[in-house]
Amino acid sequence: MKGTRMRPTLPRTLFSTPFRSSAGAVRRRLGNLFAPGRKNGGLVAAAALVLVVFAGGLVACTRPAEEPPEETGFSNIPEEVVVFAQEYAAESMEELSGDSGAFTAIQVTSITGEGTFSGILPDSDLEVYQVDYLLKAADPDMLVAGGSWIDDEGWYHPDSFAYLVVELSGETRTLLGTLASDGTDAGHLGDWEGILGNFLIRQGSEAGDEAMIQAGRQAFLRGKLDQADQIMDCFRGEATPTGQPYTDSEGHTWYQFADFQDTSWRRMDDQILSQSTIIFPIEVSTQLFQRYVYTAQPVILQFDDALWFREDSADLLSCGYHVDTSAITITKWEDDFVQFYAPDGDDPTIRRYFTLAIASEHPELVENGVGSWVFLQYFDLSCEGIADLETSFTLDGASYALGTSVTSLLGTPYGTTTDDTYGDGVYSYAEWYGSGGSSSATYFYNPARGSLALRVLLTSDFPSLITWRGIHLGSTMEEARAAYPDGEWFSNGVNTEPTDWRLFLTCPDGEGGTYQLVVAFYDKDLDGVIDRLYLSDSRV
Incomplete structure (x- = not known):
């Protein structure tokens, strides 16, 4: 080059x-x-500041006046948008003043086009305009909150940005609503597409418009994927x-x-x-x-x-981390938890799965989370809980971890066995796959838990099973050692040279005891390629 x-x-x-x-x-x-x-x-x-003016209890904030406000012709802004902006500023003055008469005049100082967004609504575009305005304070020494302030000419400067969301259908513009932000929203909602998606979800819910809600959800998810990009x-x-x-x-x-x-x-x-x-x-x-x-x-x-x-x-990389965002399929949508999939950007026959959640609402999954939406599952990366992280894996693109109660993970087993010799109602249930049990999944039932839990997974037949560090059947032992540098060599007892690379982790069980997680990779024919993969959790 x-x-x-x-x-x-x-x-x-x-x-x-x-x-x-x-x-x-x-x-x-x-x-x-x-x-x-x-x-x-x-x-x-996580939280946007709210524009508020208090009647008392705060220190008055005044600054030298900037250039005197001047009316602007807004010649490059559509006339109806100018009207929307003036009406919005008037409504803001009325809301802030209430019955007190705190403000006496309005000055819209600028209207800036933030962009036109196609493909969010099916038959129209969305336009976003930022509106800056000032309000004339009846008392220049009045008390204000947050970052708002009054200059020495008596003009009140809000501490947040105001945006108009306008629908453009043909030549007709309709004001859908307004947004107020202190600038933090883009970091959590996925830039403008995510912000507009969230806006449409809210507006559609208030209006009972299911089409608008679905359009908003699609835009919101595209925004989050773009943000991850x-x-x-x-x-x-x-x-x-x-x-x-x-x-x-x-x-x-x-x-x-x-x-x-x-x-x-x-x-x-x-x-x-x-x-x-x-x-x-x-x-x-x-x-x-x-x-x-x-x-x-x-x-x-x-x-x-x-x-x-x-x-x-x-x-x-283990994959390209691209998907076709025009073909998102939503499988679950809750107020704080969303699951969806989309075709892989390089191979559309492969589905890529995603899970989003509000971090602060899921402390069991997200440590030190803030109030933003985060990906618990993103392509072959997953967060299945802190304790189970090392034994989480993807199988055909879907994310799991030891401890799951989902059976038949590897398909239809050719046989099953049960062992109830553990006492106290505890029993194991094993599913057998492959040739002569070359792959298996072993679950334990514990009455204290009330459900099955996958505790051992062994495979010599499923290369689509990938550990969270990206190792699978067909990976080299060198790759396994690089991905798991805290592992150790072990011999299989037959060969004098070590053949297995194993990671042992001792974890607190939250009740004063410990349990052990094992991730192991085997090279039975000593060709440097992994031909068996083993995950286990010692708990029952």
């Missing part, structure tokens, strides 16, 4: 400080990121570059990130990690970095006081 310069061999330590790739280590780093006093790189607050661009080599690229000693071309170059961060990749937690819960962000950054072939590196990404990053 022209302009490419050669660099010496990359340093053995990938970042400026030694890294640890265990889930606990990344979690602790995330905890430090969000500790009080630490810069969080743009993590936005902005994070995934960092991992698949599609981020905006700056400066000159270079080629390392192995022939890989690297580009410097145009963003995420703030050197005040001890680890510059933490800027991406912090931003990712706006759209992904901490557990999924952890998976993302463990899978693609803290590996033998990372897609992101920090050195020479800069942060870089590989040109061929997409080739190192």
Whole structure:
């Protein structure tokens, strides 16, 4: 590639400080990121400020006047939109004044077109306009709240942005409603498409318009997927570059990130990690970095006081992380929990599954969550609960974890067995698949729980079963060791050389005891390729 310069061999330590790739280590780093006093790189607050004026109890806030307000002709704005803006400002003055007569005049100072959005409503476009207005205070020394203020000419400046949402059908414009925001909504709803989707859901619900609700839901989900795309661009080599690229000693071309170059961060990749937690819960962000950054072939590196990404990053990912957003199918929609799927962007015969939830409403799934919508399941990344994270997996694109009560996960078993010798009403139930039991799923029933729970999964036949770190039948043992650097070699007792790579995790059970999770990969014929995969949870 022209302009490419050669660099010496990359340093053995990938970042400026030694890294640890265990889930606990990344979690602790995330905890430090969000500790009080630490810069969080743009993590936005969950709640928007509400425009309020109080009658008393607050300190008066005045500032020098800006340029005197002047009426503007708004020649580039449709006349009906100007009328909508003036009516909105008048209604705001009436609402804020009430019976007190606190404001006596209105000045619409600017109307700015934010964009025209097609494809959200079936037969019309949506236009968004930002409206800035001032209100003349009857008493320049009146008390105001939040970030609003009164200048020394007596003009009241609101502390939030006002937007008009206008439907354009042919040549006719209809005001659908208004939005007020302090600027935080885009971070949680997925830029304008997500914001408009959320707006249509609300408007449709109030009007009993099911078509508007469904259109809003589709737009909301597209907005969230687009928002996730902005994070995934960092991992698949599609981020905006700056400066000159270079080629390392192995022939890989690297580009410097145009963003995420703030050197005040001890680890510059933490800027991406912090931003990712706006759209992904901490557990999924952890998976993302463990899978693609803290590996033998990372897609992101920090050195020479800069942060870089590989040109061929997409080739190192487990999938392209693209879907056809025009073909979203919603399978569940609740106030705080949504499940849907869409065709894969590269292979439309494959379905990609997604789960969204409001983080603060699901503390059992999302640690340290804020009030935003986050992906509990995103392609082959999933958050199945903190304790079960290491033994979560995807099967044909759907996400599961040990502990699930879903039976027949691997299809129709050729046989089943039951063992009730454990006592106290506890029994095991096993399903057998493949040739001679080469694959199996073992569940335990415990009366204290009242349901079956998958505790052991063994397979030599299902390459579509993928662990949360991206390892499956057909992966190499080298890939397994890179993905699970905290594992250990074991011998199968027949060969003198170690043949199995196993990860053992001891976890607190919340009742003063512990249980053990095991993730193991086997190379029975010693060809360097995994031919058996094993997941287990010692609890019954």
